[in-house]
Amino acid sequence: MQTRIGILGYGNLGKGTEIAVNAAEDMTLTAIFTRRNPSSVKTLSKNVPVVNIAEIEQWKDKIDVLILCGGSATDLPVQTPEYVKLFNVIDSFDTHARIPEHFANVDTAAKESGKVGVISVGWDPGMFSLNRVYANAILPDGNDYTFWGKGVSQGHSDAIRRIDGVKNAKQYTIPVEEALNAVRNGENPVLTTRQKHQRECFVVLKDGADADKVENEIKSMPNYFTDYDTTVHFISEEELLKNHSGMAHGGFVFRSGKTGINKEHQHIIEYSIKLDSNPEFTTSVLIAYARAVKRMYDEGKSGCFTVFDIPPAYLCAQSGEELRAKFL
Amino acid sequence: MQTRIGILGYGNLGKGTEIAVNAAEDMTLTAIFTRRNPSSVKTLSKNVPVVNIAEIEQWKDKIDVLILCGGSATDLPVQTPEYVKLFNVIDSFDTHARIPEHFANVDTAAKESGKVGVISVGWDPGMFSLNRVYANAILPDGNDYTFWGKGVSQGHSDAIRRIDGVKNAKQYTIPVEEALNAVRNGENPVLTTRQKHQRECFVVLKDGADADKVENEIKSMPNYFTDYDTTVHFISEEELLKNHSGMAHGGFVFRSGKTGINKEHQHIIEYSIKLDSNPEFTTSVLIAYARAVKRMYDEGKSGCFTVFDIPPAYLCAQSGEELRAKFL
Numbered sequence: 001m002q003t004r005i006g007i008l009g010y011g012n013l014g015k016g017t018e019i020a021v022n023a024a025e026d027m028t029l030t031a032i033f034t035r036r037n038p039s040s041v042k043t044l045s046k047n048v049p050v051v052n053i054a055e056i057e058q059w060k061d062k063i064d065v066l067i068l069c070g071g072s073a074t075d076l077p078v079q080t081p082e083y084v085k086l087f088n089v090i091d092s093f094d095t096h097a098r099i100p101e102h103f104a105n106v107d108t109a110a111k112e113s114g115k116v117g118v119i120s121v122g123w124d125p126g127m128f129s130l131n132r133v134y135a136n137a138i139l140p141d142g143n144d145y146t147f148w149g150k151g152v153s154q155g156h157s158d159a160i161r162r163i164d165g166v167k168n169a170k171q172y173t174i175p176v177e178e179a180l181n182a183v184r185n186g187e188n189p190v191l192t193t194r195q196k197h198q199r200e201c202f203v204v205l206k207d208g209a210d211a212d213k214v215e216n217e218i219k220s221m222p223n224y225f226t227d228y229d230t231t232v233h234f235i236s237e238e239e240l241l242k243n244h245s246g247m248a249h250g251g252f253v254f255r256s257g258k259t260g261i262n263k264e265h266q267h268i269i270e271y272s273i274k275l276d277s278n279p280e281f282t283t284s285v286l287i288a289y290a291r292a293v294k295r296m297y298d299e300g301k302s303g304c305f306t307v308f309d310i311p312p313a314y315l316c317a318q319s320g321e322e323l324r325a326k327f328l
Numbered sequence: 329m330q331t332r333i334g335i336l337g338y339g340n341l342g343k344g345t346e347i348a349v350n351a352a353e354d355m356t357l358t359a360i361f362t363r364r365n366p367s368s369v370k371t372l373s374k375n376v377p378v379v380n381i382a383e384i385e386q387w388k389d390k391i392d393v394l395i396l397c398g399g400s401a402t403d404l405p406v407q408t409p410e411y412v413k414l415f416n417v418i419d420s421f422d423t424h425a426r427i428p429e430h431f432a433n434v435d436t437a438a439k440e441s442g443k444v445g446v447i448s449v450g451w452d453p454g455m456f457s458l459n460r461v462y463a464n465a466i467l468p469d470g471n472d473y474t475f476w477g478k479g480v481s482q483g484h485s486d487a488i489r490r491i492d493g494v495k496n497a498k499q500y501t502i503p504v505e506e507a508l509n510a511v512r513n514g515e516n517p518v519l520t521t522r523q524k525h526q527r528e529c530f531v532v533l534k535d536g537a538d539a540d541k542v543e544n545e546i547k548s549m550p551n552y553f554t555d556y557d558t559t560v561h562f563i564s565e566e567e568l569l570k571n572h573s574g575m576a577h578g579g580f581v582f583r584s585g586k587t588g589i590n591k592e593h594q595h596i597i598e599y600s601i602k603l604d605s606n607p608e609f610t611t612s613v614l615i616a617y618a619r620a621v622k623r624m625y626d627e628g629k630s631g632c633f634t635v636f637d638i639p640p641a642y643l644c645a646q647s648g649e650e651l652r653a654k655f656l
């Protein structure tokens with residue numbers, strides 16, 4: 001039986017979800033919901049209705065899982081608790097500090113409606129979180145390290161764009177190779193912010209802007225750049241569009257832990273991803289967990305859950321027997 | 329409340345389990361069971377009784393989880409279905425081809441007794457299997473690669489020791505660096521056995537043995553060595569004991585997959601481990617899953633399960649709230 005999927009929000013994440021649902025043999029994309037005028041939204045799937053959000057309630061019995069593709073700053077804190085009243089939902093809420101509050105809101109609403117809500121699914125939070133939990137469970141005595149990149153940080157790129165004289169900009173977060181290697185070699189380094197990541201900026205100036213002044217403003221921006229070794233390149237808009245439009249990203253999660261009578265044995269667990277498309281990978285994770293949402297709901301579960309609560313087999317279309325034969 | 333652990337079998341795995349249980353604040357080692365004369369077994373834990381296996385039934389209400397530390401060839405296929413009649417059990421059964429049969433035997437017995445049996449827990453099968461399942465669920469269109477090493481292969485070392493003229497031997501399985509890099513770079517190589525792993529042998533000869541003849545016999549051993557580039561070093565017994573007594577191991581699991589409208593985006597997921605002590609890491613995984621066994625039994629579950637069926641949070645002593653705040 002097909003799992004009927006709805007998408008709310010049609011930006012990069014919404015488009016990535018659409019591609020991933022269409023690639024999944026056990027799923028059907030039923031409708032795409034938008035705050036915009038539906039006729040202004042051009043989707044990839046020709047026969048899938050685009051519906052204004054105002055009419056979403058009419059779809060409550062036609063959709064098994066609604067995938068929320070809005071932003072974490074303002075959309076999801078409202079939408080996830082709201083739509084779990086009508087649908088089983090899943091989101092990629094990624095404001096780490098606000099997860100406990102978001103969880104509580106979704107849990108209350110989901111328990112009232114009898115639906116399942118799964119939050120904070122993607123790669124961090126998501127796959128990176130999972131790896132932290134598994135590795136900490138296995139090696140309770142040790143150190144955790146997370147590195148992000150190489151990839152574009154949207155927040156940092158935006159911060160540069162707000163500087164006077166800047167026309168456009170992209171900022172890459174890059175893990176420092178020496179730090180990665182020190183962790184890999186079991187040195188258990190204590191790393192400052194500067195020792196973990198570098199920042200590389202590609203900036204297009206407005207006509208007549210002062211490059212030195214802009215560079216100085218970038219490098220002295222508190223929180224965003226002062227604590228990092230930052231490189232600034234000034235390039236043409238043409239070059240920016242040609243070479244820096246990609247959405248590649250990646251990162252590393254390490255656990256370095258000790259065992260033994262005298263803690264004489266060291267073990268390193270490393271999980272890393274290298275992604276051509278950050279949104280498409282995130283939505284691929286969302287889709288796998290949407291499968292789990294349906295299964296949990298069918299079992300009679302309700303409330304809010306995270307990747308920590310969900311058995312790995314629930315992400316797969318295959319039977320337990322197939323999984324054991326092929327992957328165990 | 330403490331989880332009361334029993335250990336059956338006191339070899340490398342049994343000793344590693346003992347260390348890991350003693351390091352876990354929420355667990356107590358209740359008894360160690362052995363086929364040997366208990367008075368001949370010297371354990372690390374002074375106040376833990378060593379009991380002959382013949383008396384194990386008397387302990388059935390005193391132990392929450394029995395950890396089976398026997399071998400996969402002959403011990404576990406008999407012991408796991410047998411002892412799940414009396415106890416919740418967990419094993420590290422690692423004969424991949426026989427897992428479906430072992431699962432069925434344990435499942436039948438566990439359902440009859442109302443107990444929980446978890447099989448094939450360790451790193452491969454175990455953590456590597458988990459990573460294959462997660463990565464396949466996320467990237468259904470792609471290729472899997474598993475590399476083992478650098479580490480000692482017990483089976484290959486034993487095979488060398490059986491050769492006439494060999495006094496002692498250790499064999500290391502080593503992943504080929506070029507192959508690892510080709511996978512990492514997203515080249516999706518088709519790799520032969522020879523292209524994936526090398527074999528390095530350290531051999532101590534008996535007095536008067538013919539080194540050339542032994543080297544030739546090793547390199548021409550079907551299945552074990554003919555399909556690999558094999559290097560043979562002849563060393564003294566002293567050097568073997570000094571430099572090759574360790575139990576270090578490791579390995580890599582990759583998933584290389586594509587997404588996008590035209591499958592134009594590639595993603596690489598890499599999971600790797602580097603272990604000073606293979607048995608101590610394996611038992612650290614066993615202990616984490618023993619926590620899950622107890623929890624599943626307390627929830628009223630029974631039957632056979634694998635790592636695919638168990639929510640990650642069940643491996644942890646922390647509450648869901650703590651896990652979300654710290655690791656998500």
